[in-house]
Amino acid sequence: MPTTAMEQTIRDILGDSHFRRSRKIDRLRELQSEARGIQRAGSESMMSADDGLQDDLRVIEKALRQLGADVEQKGAATL
Secondary structure (H helix, E strand, O other): OOOOHHHHHHHHHHHOOOOOHHHHHHHHHHHHHHHHHHHHHHHOOOOOOOOOHHHHHHHHHHHHHHOOOOOOOOOOOOO
């Protein structure tokens, strides 16, 4: 299965030895916020319901859990 752009971004963040754990969590939360904003915008427009944003949010939340961060439970994207 091919790697998505979001999965690669997350791998880059998690694998960056220059980032401290807290910086990795902050960056993942930024990505999560951006993905949720895009998802909200899409729900108000003609964007396809199957645009991959749910998958992006799941991948981000999984990475946050790997780092031991609290994951906010919001909407259908949560596991």
